[in-house]
Amino acid sequence: MKKISDLEKLKNEGVENLPSSERRRFLKFGLSVTGVFLGGSILSLTAARNAQGIVEVMPPQAQKFPYSPHYSMVIRQNRCIDCERCKEACVKTNHVPSYGYRTTILEMERETSPGESERIFMPVLCNHCNRPPCVRVCPTKATYKDKKTGIVMMDYKKCIGCKTCMAACPYNARYFKEEIRAVDKCNFCYDTRLSQGEKDTACAAACPADVRVFGDLSDPESRVYKLIHAPEKVAWVLRPETGALPNIYYMND
Amino acid sequence: MNINQKGFAGFFSVLALAGLLLALVWGQAVGAEEYDEDTYGPEAPIVFVAPVKAVIFTHKTHTMDAGLTCDSCHDEIFQMESGSTEQNDDFTMKSLYDGKYCGSCHDGETAFASNTRCTVCHIGVKGFDRMQGGPKTDAHGGH
Numbered sequence: 001m002k003k004i005s006d007l008e009k010l011k012n013e014g015v016e017n018l019p020s021s022e023r024r025r026f027l028k029f030g031l032s033v034t035g036v037f038l039g040g041s042i043l044s045l046t047a048a049r050n051a052q053g054i055v056e057v058m059p060p061q062a063q064k065f066p067y068s069p070h071y072s073m074v075i076r077q078n079r080c081i082d083c084e085r086c087k088e089a090c091v092k093t094n095h096v097p098s099y100g101y102r103t104t105i106l107e108m109e110r111e112t113s114p115g116e117s118e119r120i121f122m123p124v125l126c127n128h129c130n131r132p133p134c135v136r137v138c139p140t141k142a143t144y145k146d147k148k149t150g151i152v153m154m155d156y157k158k159c160i161g162c163k164t165c166m167a168a169c170p171y172n173a174r175y176f177k178e179e180i181r182a183v184d185k186c187n188f189c190y191d192t193r194l195s196q197g198e199k200d201t202a203c204a205a206a207c208p209a210d211v212r213v214f215g216d217l218s219d220p221e222s223r224v225y226k227l228i229h230a231p232e233k234v235a236w237v238l239r240p241e242t243g244a245l246p247n248i249y250y251m252n253d
Numbered sequence: 254m255n256i257n258q259k260g261f262a263g264f265f266s267v268l269a270l271a272g273l274l275l276a277l278v279w280g281q282a283v284g285a286e287e288y289d290e291d292t293y294g295p296e297a298p299i300v301f302v303a304p305v306k307a308v309i310f311t312h313k314t315h316t317m318d319a320g321l322t323c324d325s326c327h328d329e330i331f332q333m334e335s336g337s338t339e340q341n342d343d344f345t346m347k348s349l350y351d352g353k354y355c356g357s358c359h360d361g362e363t364a365f366a367s368n369t370r371c372t373v374c375h376i377g378v379k380g381f382d383r384m385q386g387g388p389k390t391d392a393h394g395g396h
Contacts, residue, residue, distance in 0.1 A: 082377020083305035107379050119372035119380075208305060209371075 066218035067150035071128065071188050071247070073204070074213040074227045074235070078252040080121040081209060082107065089206035093192050100175030102126070102186040103203055123211060125203070126173040126186035127238065127246030128152050134165035134174065143183070150247065151190050156182040170242040188214070217247070227251065286317070293317045295335075300376075300384060303339040307381035308374050330357050 294312030349356030
């Protein structure tokens, strides 16, 4: 039998190299021993996974892929000119108050060569993550991932306004809507358009530059599928290191 | 003492004056050429808000820097009167691709093509608001 003094001589392998399941088992064990079992890192807010998270084996929570339809949006970033018609359409369709947003445009200046820079407009919205941190932290299950479409939805009646989801969201895609005393967010216009038979979101329909391409990623005939699978295109997602597995893709055309 | 001080001050004022003159002459010869609105057009940028908000045009870039003259564009490509062009129904990107308006030069040969480098001219709603005085803060950001 090994003594503690022998174990101390072993090299510490760290936790970075442990597979998820093993780490999970270890944490579970540790937490049940200490009596503070919470089933994971506290509120998910503690440790951001490193970038390996995205090439790891799909975790159990994300194994349902694709959804059907698997709604997704491809944003062709360099076409965006910040005319903000998408924002206007979203506000009108989803009754978004002036102090919040479901989608917005970020602006940045990137140096292309010494003394020269280019302006970049970046549309952002809820990424409808396959492993949504907001859903994981919600204490009342007011926000959830729709079993059929994968849309991250809100049940306003269950929301207690604790705003933990707002803190957990890596994309700053949520706001507290005073009028209903609940958190509001993009739902791909599910209630206002998709369930009414429309095929796309208000923002995508309003875009004059065809920046936002919305569709079903599980359908090989859809535009989003074709764009994402075009070998000559480079696609990226925002903040992959969080391991949230987002469904909003970015590319330049 | 008193005279000495005066002389000292006088010497310095002459030196300063000479320096100022030198700087002026040197600035004229080497420094930036004065922008002349009669030659190069209005100095204030033109901001188009239709059909989308917003597109910026500066006369300086096109005349003083690129060497165009007034009649390169006026009145055949653009009416001289400000605000008149954006009232035309065909003032669209499609027209530009067809070689009208900005597309007369921005065709990929004379100047960069109209369907590239969008944000060189498109400043967006954010750029427009900034020009109207101060950046509009996003209500969301502070939360």
